[in-house]
Amino acid sequence: MMAATQPDPWHMEAIKRRLDTLPHWLGEDRRVCIAGAPPLEDIEGQFRLAGLRCLLAALGARRGTQASATTIWLGHGLVPLGPRLLLWPAPxxxxxxxxxxxxPLPDPMHALWGLLEHHPPGSGTLHLPEQPDWRPLLPLLQRLPPWLPLPGRLRRAVLSRAQRLVRAHAEVAAPRPAGGILAALLGRASQPTQASQAYWRQW
Amino acid sequence: MVAPPPRPLAGFACLVLAHDNPAQLLLLLRWLSAQGAACHLHLDPRAAPVRAAVEATALPGLHLLPEARSQRIEWGGYAMVSATLALMHQALAQPGVTQLCLLSGTHLPLLPAAELAARLSDGCSHLDLRFACMEPPERESLHRFWFRGVPGRQESRPLVRWLNRNAWRLGPRDLARGLHGLTPMVGSQWWHLAAPAARDMLAFLAENPWFEAFFRHARIPDESFFHTLLGATPHVARLGPPMSWQSMQGYSPRVLAAADLPKARASGAAFGRKFDLAAQPEAVRLALQAAQAEGAVIGA
Structure with missing residues (x-):
C-alpha cells in the first residue's frame, strides 16, 4: 500500500480556478438543467452535485428546462437528449x-474548495466502500427509503454527517478519485490508487 | 556642497491607522518621513487631540486624511476597511508609488531602512494570508463569513458577545453565491502590497461592487477583506513572508518589552507592534536605535 498523500492547498485552489472556464460552455443566457444526479447513498456523487450547484450559484446561472437550457449530465442513468448537452461523469x-x-474540466466537487471546514485531524483510516454506496458507513442513510424525495435541509444533514465521519479520521482509503477529492476538500490525506494518481496528474 | 540624505524608502506609501497615543504615533511618522516614505494617515474623528498634535508637526511627506472622509472605527467593523480603502485611493493617486504598507500607530521598524526597503522591494506582496477553511474552528474559521457580526470588543461588551454568539441562529450565508466563487481567505490585518497588486485590487472593487456589499456583514472584515481580494487576483502567486510581527495575548497583541526584540527581529518581519512609549520606553528606544543603525545584524 502506498503512503497517503496530503493535499496541497494551493494546488487545490489552482484546480478550483480551472472551473472558472465553465461559462464558456454554458452559452450566454446561462440557463442550466442538471441531469443524471446520483442516488442519495452515493455520498461522493452527492458532493459532486453540491459542488456543481455551488459553481452554478457562483456564476449566477439560472435553472432551465431540458428543452431550452444547457443540460449537464453527471453520469447516472440514461444520457438525456437536449439541444446542448455537456457530459460530466465522475473521474x-x-x-x-x-x-x-x-x-475538459476537473470534477465540479472542486468548487467546494475553501467552503468546508477542515478541523483538527482525527485518527485512523476511513475505508470507503468498493461501490459508491455509503449506507454501511452512515446509519442515517439506512433509515431513509431511497425512493423518498428528500428536502434540501435533510440532504444537507446527510452531507454534514458524512463530513463529520471523514474529519473523525486522519486519512481516507478511497477506491475512487472522487473519494480522494472529498478527503482533500476536508484537509485529509488519501491513499492513492492508480485512477486517483492519474486524476491528480491530469489536473 | 552637501549630498542630500539617503531616502531608502522613496516610493513607499505607508498607510497608518491611528486613534490615540500621539507621542508613539509621531515616533513612527518621523522615522518614516526621515527615510523618504510618504505617510497617509487616517485618524478616527473622535481623536481630536491626536489630529492637533499631528497637524502641528508639518512633517514632509505626511498626508492626513481630512476629517470629513475619516471613519468612526469600531473594533471588528467595516469602517476599518473603508478607512484603509480611502488611504489606498489617496496613496495611489500620488506619482511614483511602488509599495504600500498598512501600519498601525503602534508599529515601529525592526530593521534599518535600507534593509527594510530591500526586503520589501522584491516584487512580492508580504502578508499573512491563509485559507479560512484551514483555521481551527475556535479561531472563527469560516464562521466569520457565514454569520453576520456586530462590531465591538466582545470581551468587554456582553451584548455584542451575546449577539455574535447567537448569530448562527439566523443560518449561514451562501458563500459560493455571496463571494461569486472566490475562496475565503484570512490573515493579519497589517500588510504590504506591491503597487501593481494594490491597483488591480482597487480595479476589481470598482468592477465588482458586490464584493464590498458581502464584507459589510462579515465579522472582523479587516482580517479577511484584503486577503480574499488579493486571492482573487493573479498577484497571489507572488507572496513573501509577512511584513509585520506581533505577540498575541488572548485576543489582543501585547505591548512589546525590550526582551521581546530579539524574537521580533528573528522573525524577519520589517515592522513590529505593539510599541508603547509610556509603558515600555526601553523597547521603543532600542527598536529605533537598531532601525537607525546601518547594517544591523538581524537577531542581534
Missing amino acids: GQALLPAPGIAL
Whole structure:
C-alpha cells in the first residue's frame, strides 16, 4: 500500500480556478438543467452535485428546462437528449457514446474548495466502500427509503454527517478519485490508487 | 556642497491607522518621513487631540486624511476597511508609488531602512494570508463569513458577545453565491502590497461592487477583506513572508518589552507592534536605535 498523500492547498485552489472556464460552455443566457444526479447513498456523487450547484450559484446561472437550457449530465442513468448537452461523469467513469460535449474540466466537487471546514485531524483510516454506496458507513442513510424525495435541509444533514465521519479520521482509503477529492476538500490525506494518481496528474 | 540624505524608502506609501497615543504615533511618522516614505494617515474623528498634535508637526511627506472622509472605527467593523480603502485611493493617486504598507500607530521598524526597503522591494506582496477553511474552528474559521457580526470588543461588551454568539441562529450565508466563487481567505490585518497588486485590487472593487456589499456583514472584515481580494487576483502567486510581527495575548497583541526584540527581529518581519512609549520606553528606544543603525545584524 502506498503512503497517503496530503493535499496541497494551493494546488487545490489552482484546480478550483480551472472551473472558472465553465461559462464558456454554458452559452450566454446561462440557463442550466442538471441531469443524471446520483442516488442519495452515493455520498461522493452527492458532493459532486453540491459542488456543481455551488459553481452554478457562483456564476449566477439560472435553472432551465431540458428543452431550452444547457443540460449537464453527471453520469447516472440514461444520457438525456437536449439541444446542448455537456457530459460530466465522475473521474474514472466511462463516457457513454452520446451527442454531447465531454467537459475538459476537473470534477465540479472542486468548487467546494475553501467552503468546508477542515478541523483538527482525527485518527485512523476511513475505508470507503468498493461501490459508491455509503449506507454501511452512515446509519442515517439506512433509515431513509431511497425512493423518498428528500428536502434540501435533510440532504444537507446527510452531507454534514458524512463530513463529520471523514474529519473523525486522519486519512481516507478511497477506491475512487472522487473519494480522494472529498478527503482533500476536508484537509485529509488519501491513499492513492492508480485512477486517483492519474486524476491528480491530469489536473 | 552637501549630498542630500539617503531616502531608502522613496516610493513607499505607508498607510497608518491611528486613534490615540500621539507621542508613539509621531515616533513612527518621523522615522518614516526621515527615510523618504510618504505617510497617509487616517485618524478616527473622535481623536481630536491626536489630529492637533499631528497637524502641528508639518512633517514632509505626511498626508492626513481630512476629517470629513475619516471613519468612526469600531473594533471588528467595516469602517476599518473603508478607512484603509480611502488611504489606498489617496496613496495611489500620488506619482511614483511602488509599495504600500498598512501600519498601525503602534508599529515601529525592526530593521534599518535600507534593509527594510530591500526586503520589501522584491516584487512580492508580504502578508499573512491563509485559507479560512484551514483555521481551527475556535479561531472563527469560516464562521466569520457565514454569520453576520456586530462590531465591538466582545470581551468587554456582553451584548455584542451575546449577539455574535447567537448569530448562527439566523443560518449561514451562501458563500459560493455571496463571494461569486472566490475562496475565503484570512490573515493579519497589517500588510504590504506591491503597487501593481494594490491597483488591480482597487480595479476589481470598482468592477465588482458586490464584493464590498458581502464584507459589510462579515465579522472582523479587516482580517479577511484584503486577503480574499488579493486571492482573487493573479498577484497571489507572488507572496513573501509577512511584513509585520506581533505577540498575541488572548485576543489582543501585547505591548512589546525590550526582551521581546530579539524574537521580533528573528522573525524577519520589517515592522513590529505593539510599541508603547509610556509603558515600555526601553523597547521603543532600542527598536529605533537598531532601525537607525546601518547594517544591523538581524537577531542581534
